[in-house]
Amino acid sequence: xxxxxxxxxxxxxxxxxxxxxxxxxxxxxxxxxxxxxxxxxxxxxxxxxxxxxxxxxxxxxxxxxxxxxxxxxxxxxxxxxxxxxxxxxxxxxxxxxxxxxxxxxxxxxxxxxxxxxxxxxxxxxxxxxxxxxxxxxxxxxxxxxxxxxx
Amino acid sequence: xxxxxxxxxxxxxxxxxxxxxxxxxxxxxxxxxxxxxxxxxxxxxxxxxxxxxxxxxxxxxxxxxxxxxxxxxxxxxxxxxxxxxxxxxxxxxxxxxxxxxxxxxxxxxxxxxxxxxxxxxxxxxxxxxxxxxxxxxxxxxxxxxxxxx
Numbered sequence: 001x002x003x004x005x006x007x008x009x010x011x012x013x014x015x016x017x018x019x020x021x022x023x024x025x026x027x028x029x030x031x032x033x034x035x036x037x038x039x040x041x042x043x044x045x046x047x048x049x050x051x052x053x054x055x056x057x058x059x060x061x062x063x064x065x066x067x068x069x070x071x072x073x074x075x076x077x078x079x080x081x082x083x084x085x086x087x088x089x090x091x092x093x094x095x096x097x098x099x100x101x102x103x104x105x106x107x108x109x110x111x112x113x114x115x116x117x118x119x120x121x122x123x124x125x126x127x128x129x130x131x132x133x134x135x136x137x138x139x140x141x142x143x144x145x146x147x148x149x150x
Numbered sequence: 151x152x153x154x155x156x157x158x159x160x161x162x163x164x165x166x167x168x169x170x171x172x173x174x175x176x177x178x179x180x181x182x183x184x185x186x187x188x189x190x191x192x193x194x195x196x197x198x199x200x201x202x203x204x205x206x207x208x209x210x211x212x213x214x215x216x217x218x219x220x221x222x223x224x225x226x227x228x229x230x231x232x233x234x235x236x237x238x239x240x241x242x243x244x245x246x247x248x249x250x251x252x253x254x255x256x257x258x259x260x261x262x263x264x265x266x267x268x269x270x271x272x273x274x275x276x277x278x279x280x281x282x283x284x285x286x287x288x289x290x291x292x293x294x295x296x297x298x299x
Binding site: 008064065066068070071074078111115119120123124125126127128129135139140141142143144 | 173179180181194196197198199201207213214215216217222223231235236248249250252260261271
């Protein structure tokens, strides 16, 4: 959230005018920062207050999604799996299901057997394979220091 | 069965303390497609899952299975999403193993516990030797080795 205070007539005036305003504008949930800026509209230096919600770490830069053409398909099929999971738990609990274009195309009790069958049928298409369970997948660890942070 | 000595180098990486390294690993997809390249592999009991060089997956035009965020040795360190691929590893003396592996930009293979837990793996640091057996054939030996004396 970016907020500019004042009008062109206020340009060059004391900065505490902005400081007095910030509490009423941003409220207690915001961290406020005061900067000097020059904007073409105002033609003179301005004091600008920027409010950032405290729940957002200003040092944190949003991560870019992996550079892979199949990543969007993965996210799409994962969403479809989430929507279908309640029904799948009724019909295929404990099995692995293969999902393509939002539909279950195959299922098996063995993940690798299912994967081989699916990749033989659809070698060039993204297919999501997931176990039908309400359990959250366990966190995986690569504890070798040389891999950490890679 | 396969055996070797502890080495100070695996792929392009050097180690201060010698490690169990196996050479001649062939990486392919589940359909049997491979590249004419052989890789070194490090037996890594600290890795939940095997890691393969990502460039092999790209060159074979393999489609990732999914992306996950594995943790490293420091739980506080940031993680990123890493792709996982179904791969087939062919290791001399061991045979073929199909598994789900991480694809990471590295020059060698990490053979994690998903690979090792179905094998009989022995390291003798005193003599700097290691050996891997297919577990089912060596259960009697395994039970003798683990017996408390």
